[in-house]
Amino acid sequence: MLIRLKGGRIYDPANGVDGVVRDILIHDGRIAADDPTARIDAEYDISGRVVMAGAIDPHTHIGGGKMTIGRMMLPEDHRGQERARTDLTRSGTGFAVPSTLAAGYRYAEMGYTACFEPAMLPANARQAHMEMGDTPMVDKGAFAMLGSDDFLLRQLAAKEDFNAVKDYIAWTMHAAQAIAVKVVNPGGISAFKFNQRKLDLDESHVHYGVTPRQILRTLSQGLVELGVTHPLHVHGCNLGVPGNFATTLDTIRAMDGLPIHLTHIQFHSYGTEGDMKFSSAAAPISELVNAHKNVSIDVGQILFGQTCTASGDSMRQYGNTKSANPKKWVVMDIECDAGCGVVPMKYKDKSFVNALQWAIGLEIFLLVDDPWRVFLTTDHPNGAPFTTYPHLIRLLMDKGFRRDMLQKIHPDAQKASIVGSLDREYSLYEIAIMTRAGPARSLGLKDRGHLAPGANADVTVYRDNEDREAMFTTPEYVFKNGELIVRDGRIVKVVQGATHVARPEYDAGIEKSLADYFTRYHTVSLSNFKVSDEEIIRHDRGSIVVQPTGARV
Amino acid sequence: MPTASQGIESQASNGSGLDTFTSVTCPFCGLHCDDLEVRNSSGADAGHLTIARNGCERAARGFERRPPPSSPQIGGRDTDLATALATAARLIGGARLPLYGGLGTDVEGVRAIMALADRSGGVVDHHLSAAIQRNMGVLQTQGWIMSTLTETRNRADLVIVVASDLMTLHPRFFERIVAPAEAMFGGVPSDRTVVLVGDCGHADAITRTGVKHVVEIPSANDDIPVVLGVLRSMLKGTQLPARDDQRVPFNELADLALRCKRAEYGVFVWAPQALAFRDGDLAVQIVTDIVRDINKTTRFAGLSLGGNDGAASAASVCSWQSGYPLRVSFASGAPDYDPYRYDIRRMLEAGEGDLLVWTASFDPEAAPPATGLPLIALATPGMRFSREPDVLIPVGTPGLDHSGRLVRCDSVVSLPLRQLRPSRLASVTEIANAIAASL
Structure with a gap:
């Protein structure tokens, strides 16, 4: 099957292509080199249209127990948000915590072709994969959470050989079928189980005597030496706490050049100035990020309206429960592995704090120079549901629109923010970096996120429109593996995406200590803890793509 | 370097004509214990399964049942x-x-x-679903703080069972979660205290699983919400009405309140299927209220079993x-x-x-x-x-x-x-x- 997309304007930053008009050829699901003599089976005239690779969301909570807790807890989120079945698609519901099927369809309708669940508890990995298996249309993958699990904390407390720690990290990635590793409130989820209510970068865990700094450096160094492409994905200490920017700055400095990805950094960029003792620290944060090439970030932009926060950070989410709206929430201690906190939240533009959070996110977007190191996220659904991305893109691309929106927020927040004075407007090329090329490079997806010959033909075609929100809401065509799956924002074919994993090497001897640990303390056997390929391929009707890792050192 | 340790374990033949499977998951109650060893017979009896290690009566009923011949x-x-x-x-x-x-x-x-x-x-x-709904109503109105089996197994120093006969519904809960040989934190698990509030079956059955300290606080099922309400009041230090309500064991509850305050990680356990009495969902609500109250100063959690x-x-x-x-x-x-x-x-x-x-x-x-x-x-x-x-x-x-x-x-x-x-x-x-x- 040979398809020609004729005459589109191509934005393909991975290959340095910035708005060049040319054809794209798709041969059996992959991008092919142009060949004017080729016999074409189908041709789409897309002259004047904007063409990008399928979008990639590197941080979106789409699968796993905490989302299903949110779904169960919030029937009011779903009512009035029904999606009826069609001859092609299943029914679904939900706004902030959509059902898996609805999430997959909506992502594809917006031109997304890959989504990554950032907080997969190894103990909950099987369910996370089952939920992602029931998320159609898009490729997916997940980051295994480490850093508050008792096995690692025991290794660190016992000062075990670093090779054993690396073996454990790699083993966990295999067992949980992960592509990357995330740490959430390093050590803090565990500390909360011991009734510690706060754990700063250099505070000691009351039982293990280990500090977040140690955990961060160990995991980051471990991933580097294992050859894992995505740097340690860090949800830092003190999420949401006024004054936490100092910890965030210290975290960057603490890495001494080791690579880290600081996720939803907006929630970690708060100062304590002003009458409300709450202020923006976007400027010092952005300055330090700009100066540290080993650091990448995603923003976790908040947008106004009802949503639900869901995090592995049980310690900080418990602290946030006083802001729950509606007034109900779940906090869990989980399996000597991690925890979770699910707290519904309604961000209001007339609330000083919420309005300033909104402004802080935008400030970071506009102050961080290098779009290759900042990814467009709302930390779905923590800052806002992913369906708000087109609105966020317009805020970044259109300073007039941004200023109009600024006028609507709490007046004191307007005054406290520099957003109104920032003239930067993102270009289509930069948007393509933030939503495609950047995440693909960072995650190590070698044949996604770009349009060079050989790449998977995940392609999104937009009608150019000065109203960028309208433009990015409803692409004209979306191709997945070369098949047309969405036309004019409507699904025309249902497909099942692949699961991306990374499999760094490890010494199988680690299973000896793990078997002992599991036998003595766990309620699941070591063999059953591991999620098999067979489960994903047969039971979840999926497929697995093993992305390359570098050599272990 | 590892290769295919990921696969679902294939069956092992032990050469005696029997197929023996280890780390078998039991599907017959919501605990889904996965430490069973199960044998498949050979010869004329092929297909008949027997449990060789671990398991319980429920598991035996399920695995060892001989399904009759059947046809659509x-x-x-x-x-x-x-x-x-x-x-x-x-x-x-x-x-x-x-x-x-x-x-x-x-x-x-x-x-x-x-x-x-x-x-x-x-x-x-x-x-x-009626059992599930007893929990869902509470989750959807106020949420909760919960624990899981491994967390409870390693951390709980006080286990309070609410009106649930766990030996019948989840027979290995005490053996595997409350009194295992070892726990990561908090001393010897068999020294843990188990408090039974209301009808929780026979205490001797529980002590036979290795639990040494069992305290019973009797209550009729229909009185459980009242009893739990009094416990909550005591923990909050609220003024109680006169202690003449015959339904309420005030002294035992005062003792339990003290245990709750001293616990480092107490866990309330219930099986929603067992709370099939008037206002059973209210029992779940009050338990989760108590857990929320205690967490203001120390750690405590709920653990709902069920899932059969x-x-x-x-x-x-x-x-x-x-x-x-x-x-x-x-x-x-x-x-x-x-x-x-x-x-x-x-x-x-x-x-x-x-x-x-x-x-x-x-x-x-x-x-x-x-x-x-x-x-x-x-x-x-x-x-x-x-x-x-x-x-x-x-x-x-x-x-x-x-x-x-x-x-x-x-x-x-x-x-x-x-x-x-x-x-x-x-x-x-x-x-x-x-x-x-x-x-």
Whole structure:
């Protein structure tokens, strides 16, 4: 099957292509080199249209127990948000915590072709994969959470050989079928189980005597030496706490050049100035990020309206429960592995704090120079549901629109923010970096996120429109593996995406200590803890793509 | 370097003509213990399973049962599978409001039934949904702070059981979670104190599992909410009314309140299925209130067991696929949730629906309620019906006859299930998918 997309304007930053008009050829699901003599089976005239690779969301909570807790807890989120079945698609519901099927369809309708669940508890990995298996249309993958699990904390407390720690990290990635590793409130989820209510970068865990700094450096160094492409994905200490920017700055400095990805950094960029003792620290944060090439970030932009926060950070989410709206929430201690906190939240533009959070996110977007190191996220659904991305893109691309929106927020927040004075407007090329090329490079997806010959033909075609929100809401065509799956924002074919994993090497001897640990303390056997390929391929009707890792050192 | 340690363990033959499987997951209660060793007999008795290590009475009943020979039937007469499937598809295709009840199956089976219900505009409900609803009502009004089995096993220094006979519903809870040989934190597990509030079965059965300290606080079931309310007041330091309410064991509760305050990580445990008394959901609410109160200063958690007969899998899959826990109707074309209206037992009594599709792959006792509606049963062989189903299709049991997965009672962990014996019985998934394909 040979398809020609004729005459589109191509934005393909991975290959340095910035708005060049040319054809794209798709041969059996992959991008092919142009060949004017080729016999074409189908041709789409897309002259004047904007063409990008399928979008990639590197941080979106789409699968796993905490989302299903949110779904169960919030029937009011779903009512009035029904999606009826069609001859092609299943029914679904939900706004902030959509059902898996609805999430997959909506992502594809917006031109997304890959989504990554950032907080997969190894103990909950099987369910996370089952939920992602029931998320159609898009490729997916997940980051295994480490850093508050008792096995690692025991290794660190016992000062075990670093090779054993690396073996454990790699083993966990295999067992949980992960592509990357995330740490959430390093050590803090565990500390909360011991009734510690706060754990700063250099505070000691009351039982293990280990500090977040140690955990961060160990995991980051471990991933580097294992050859894992995505740097340690860090949800830092003190999420949401006024004054936490100092910890965030210290975290960057603490890495001494080791690579880290600081996720939803907006929630970690708060100062304590002003009458409300709450202020923006976007400027010092952005300055330090700009100066540290080993650091990448995603923003976790908040947008106004009802949503639900869901995090592995049980310690900080418990602290946030006083802001729950509606007034109900779940906090869990989980399996000597991690925890979770699910707290519904309604961000209001007339609330000083919420309005300033909104402004802080935008400030970071506009102050961080290098779009290759900042990814467009709302930390779905923590800052806002992913369906708000087109609105966020317009805020970044259109300073007039941004200023109009600024006028609507709490007046004191307007005054406290520099957003109104920032003239930067993102270009289509930069948007393509933030939503495609950047995440693909960072995650190590070698044949996604770009349009060079050989790449998977995940392609999104937009009608150019000065109203960028309208433009990015409803692409004209979306191709997945070369098949047309969405036309004019409507699904025309249902497909099942692949699961991306990374499999760094490890010494199988680690299973000896793990078997002992599991036998003595766990309620699941070591063999059953591991999620098999067979489960994903047969039971979840999926497929697995093993992305390359570098050599272990 | 590792290679294929990822695969589902293949069966090991021990050379004696018996196939022995280790780390077998038990599907017969929501704890889903996975430390069982199960043998498949050879020769004339091939296919008969026996538990060689671990397990419990429930597990033995499930694994060692000899399912009688079975055949698809239409109106009580044997037929071939193709005819049974075609008849089932015709009945479902012609129904205006098919009711998909029972739902005793694995994750894959629930997925397949959900797809069928979505397609045919039906209602889905599990036969233990009343128990699930006792928890869901609380989750949906105020939420909770919860623990899981491994966390409780390693951390709990006080375990309070609320009006639940766990030795019957979840027989290995005390052995595996409360009094294991070792725990990571807090000393020797068998030194933990277990407090039984209300009717929790016989205390001696619990002490025989290795628990040394059992304290009983008797209460009639209907008084449980009052008793828990008094405990909450004591913990909050609220002025109590005169201590002349005969229903309330004030001294024992004062002692329990003291234990709660001293605990580093106390856990309230209940099995929602056991709280089938007046205001059972209020008991769940007060327990979670107490847990929230205590967490202001120290750590405490709830632990709901339950999830028997695939109930946790059904509730979880239904939630992630439709957005709602069970009792969902697809009649309008989109999911509609109403835990009262879409109670299939109530609907049958009220004459609602025009077809019952009943799934029961674990327990031959989980038969459908008597109904005058046409009935399609996807049932484990040996089920007795109040009348012959219009279509009966025998199905295998997940984890014995075919592989699959089940979600554990804590709704966090799920376990893989293996096929332990050759089986001619199709899975619920295969049957439901075949019906959907011919609709």
